[in-house]
Amino acid sequence: MTEIRVAAAPDAPPLAATRTAPPFSVTRMPGFGLVAVASFAVLYLPIITLVIFSFNASTSMSSWGGLSLDWYRAAWRNEVVQEATVRSLILATSAAVISTTVATLAALGTTRQGRFPGRTAIYAMVNQPLMVPEIVTAVSLLIVFGFVRSLTGYQGLGYLILAHSAFCVPFAYLPIRARLEGMDRTLELAAADLYASPVQAFRRITLPLLAPGIMAGAMLAFVVSLDDVVITEFVKSAGQDTLATYMLGQFRRTLTPEVNAISTALLGFTLVLLTGFFLITRKRARDPR
């Protein structure tokens, strides 16, 4: 009997320890609930207010004058808003396509070559737009493009497309690189082993497996471009307002709930886009990767 008790003794402390000291959980900290509610309130109350006031019949931004779709109608009929919307969509689509293509190539280059000297430096260089203050980039672009403008006389949308494509690259690059790094390299060896040329292996194996990453990257780039104000404001030529810079311009003059309506529409559009993307990727995740 003594022997049994001795043998059981070493097991006792850990058992007791798990019973008295549960693993650390932040949800049990005092005031956790309050902080959580406050955080969500700060995040969402302004947006909710904005959405509600976009349906306000009155011109005022502070008093409620009844439910109406007048401001949506006004925004829809406003030719300047129409033009700015089309410009924004062209710009965001071009920037998404160009930056995603560049980002895919950069991701393949940095993950498929093994370790090479200066790889970390290249990571940093690709992600430059995340680190350099946007206003600095905006001013430098203004100077460079101003120089090009005076030389060539070109006033088109090209400057904006170029600028947006550049700062969208890291947003497209990060999800694509993550996807590539998580991919089993043996799959590409297996494709080569089964007589696929490098191009065939890329098209039939790597690209389909990379597709969700590329889509995530393109989606992020699109939204980031759609949203940009600072760089656009500096780079755009006269009469090249995007939806975002148009709204900024409106705030400088008279505040009308039309801006609320545009914001709400933009919010709805982004939500639909992201939800659609989420559903697609989740379906793919349940299907094989």
Next chain:
Amino acid sequence: MQHDPNNHGGQHVSARPAVSAERVTKRFGQGTADVRALDEVSVSVARGEFFTLLGPSGCGKTTLLRCIAGFETPSAGRIHLNGKDITDEPPNRRRVNTVFQSYALFPHLTVAQNVAFGLEMMGKPRAEVSRTVDRMLALVRLDQLAARRPEALSGGQQQRVALARALAPQPEVLLLDEPLSALDLKLRKEMQSELKRLQHETGITFVFVTHDQEEALTMSDRIGVMSTGRLLQVGPPREIYNRPVNRFVADFIGETNFIPAMAQGGQVRLASGEVVGESAQAGPVTVAIRPEQIRLSEPGEVGGIPATVEGATYLGTDSHIHLRLKDGSPVVARVPSLPSAEPGPAPGSSVGLRVAPGAVQVLED
């Protein structure tokens, strides 16, 4: 159609080997810090042979396989496939296919699409591809699962898809990189006989890599034992087991007693004086004796190498009897277990050991 595991490919041998390596060296790293994963390895595998590369992890067996597949380029030496030098060909230009340790099935393709992949890349007509895929899936008994994705299959089923995919293009040589290591014991045994059956039915040359000596002994026509980048011995399983060329091979394959001895005047004597074998050399040598080749004398029987019983371990079918010779060398004998409770002679008792002359291997130190 039981295949004789000890047939060393004699019936299949043709003049030209299916695959051969000549003085293949593979160095990793550079300058003085380089590691030789392969050190002048030469081997030839006959057509239709089941050849196994056996060795502990890091011995270079997988590197040799990858050199044959084309995933690695040898630092020196040549590799020939069916008489043609393929050393500088990329993997997709070599008529060899690989079954990967991780299976490496394409997750976005169905089972049938996985099996069809190689044939499609070869540019086979669609009708032929679908006919071959059906035949291959029937061969590995997966016809019911053709439309499934790999993730919906069990490990054993994935393994068979990998086999069907690699066999479908009818390669000159099939390379198998520890394909059974991820399976549990029962499934592994099943797949071992499945592999033998597939090899027999397709007639394709198999080069199989494993660190499992039992797997190698039961499946192979010939085994190549590797250690630290070198090929130590090549031969049929029986020869590898009974006539190991050195201490490493004797130790790696099966259980062995190593007993220090002295060679003089053509005879090999243990420290206690008994003559146990013959050797042309002179000086200290090591004698290797398999535990199952040692017989303990019956009570009252005289002669044999005197030893003291130290204990016994019950193994089920057999028991290990732990013994000590007069010079202090430990020896283990493997004897059939008796139905009675006692596994063997009582500890402390003296016994005589008898070993058939052919069962004693004299190894260089």
